[in-house]
Amino acid sequence: MSRDANPPAPAPSRREALRRGLGGAAGLGIWAWSGASPASWAEDARAEGQELIIHNLVPLDAETPVTALGDWITPIDRFFVRSHFGAPAIGPDGWRLSISGLVDRPIVLSLDDLAGMDQVAMPAVLQCAGNGRGLFKPNVPGIAWARGAVGNAEWSGVRLRDVLDRAGVRDASRHVHLLGADLPPHPKTPAFLRSIPLEKAMDPTTILATHMNGQPLPDLHGGPIRVVVPCWTANHSVKWLRELTLAEEEAPGFYQQTGYRIPRTLAPPGSVIEDPTADVVPVTAMNVKSLITHPGQGQALRPGRVEIAGVAWTGPGRVTRVEVSVDDGPWQEAALEGPEVEGSWRTWRLAWEAPSGPHTLRARATDSHGETQPEQSPWNKSGYLWNAIERVSVEVG
């Protein structure tokens, strides 16, 4: 974690640009971008540390250092990468998206077809369901993400609802199965087949994204086309999308029926669920969470005014409060900043007069459902939905 130790403070110029650029665009609802493009902010950040934490090189699983997550929009080359089987080496030429199953007219759309449809853009947090898995005790198997399997990007493309309407959804449909072009390495390996309930698919904020931060969607992030399901864990936001199938039931197979499930009721750490079908439910909505992005763990600071800053997000609803506690003292309310868009995150900060000595900083977020980050995150055997309050230690002197 030594590379975390010395992050530059977020540049005031970038924050100013953000405020100016966004003007009155902030507000819950459909996103309307009226100012600077997110790509221009990314340029600002380019001089800073660019490295990702590599969990698996091939296929690539890489996490963003938490101190690189302070911007409202996460630049593409810092955005975490999660691949089950890796980007398919196909390229966008001749890409086809099929819509079939319980529809009136099975259709096949090209990227040009999609480009000709009504385009929408919105910022949304994508967070791996297993972000924080590496922090659970006892240890659980799987990629040991710490904090940075999360990012907030501007996604643009077409509403999934509009695509489904073209095919004509039949009344019996209840779920939309989502399948990408990434092939499993072996016929016995289950495909990464996922599904979302029809009502979530018809939500106007659920989109098929062809662009990220104003750029054509890069292949490592699911290009040329991926699903983006705001407010839900990113395993729903299937990459390299090739097939949409309308069905009465959820998708079959490991990744929907076995993976991404948690105990219905809290279980003690280390417990084994004997009957997974009866006692577990799918992971869907994200839970309320915050990160301290400045200062970094172990960072050396000078005495005096220090800006404690970070990001906070939740599932459906909004972040209403972020509080900071220094050395386990009283919780102090931080200022929430940046646009407020459901499914996106807020930046926050609090000025602190730092006296000499070692100190511990903690942050906790609360959302509009009244949920607050817990002291301990409920243990589950797959390590999903970690959102416990964390500690950042700093040395002032």
Add this chain to the structure above:
Amino acid sequence: MASNRIARIGVTLAAVAMLPLMAPGKTIASGTRQDDPEAEERTFTLELGRKTFEANCLMCHSSDMVTAQRLTPEQWAAEVEKMIGWGSPVPPEEKERLVNYLIASFPSDGEAPTLPRLTLEDARAPTRPEPAPDALPSGDPDRGAALVAEHCATCHGADGRGGDLGQNLIARPVLFQPATYADILHEGRRRMPGFQFVLSPQEMADTLAWLRSRSVPE
């Protein structure tokens, strides 16, 4: 299967030859005494387990994905069962020593490793297309179909999507890395033998052309 058995014996012999040179795992005593046959046997068995790991796990993911885990014996055994169920070709007689290698090397009370850091540009290097126009001649997919059926399908499946011993080849980044592709066919990799005396460069190029043709959308 005969050639496969020979390949396995070769791996074992290589493991024996490498023993004095190998880097000790964290739980392997670094000062193994030559006159301690039990310790020597333990070291040898762990090294065989490591060979099984390299031969049967790394075709689908990097070693870091495994070596960064810190799990209980029960969790390691379950992970190996899961991966065998998903097609990892671990020979049944090697399963136990693979599990024991993982338990001994990456125990649940072991210290978590420091993970490597790379820019996204560097991290994508292993899968980035290689412009290497001279690596292979231009190939013919129709000729390639017959060659794949004869030389590749036994392990990689008739459709190239994976079989008992070989993983999926369709839409894989290596199809756009002709120099690497040619190198793997020449030298072999992990459990795959080299084909330098079996396939000409033109024939290798033909197999590549067929695999590419199967990778584009239909």
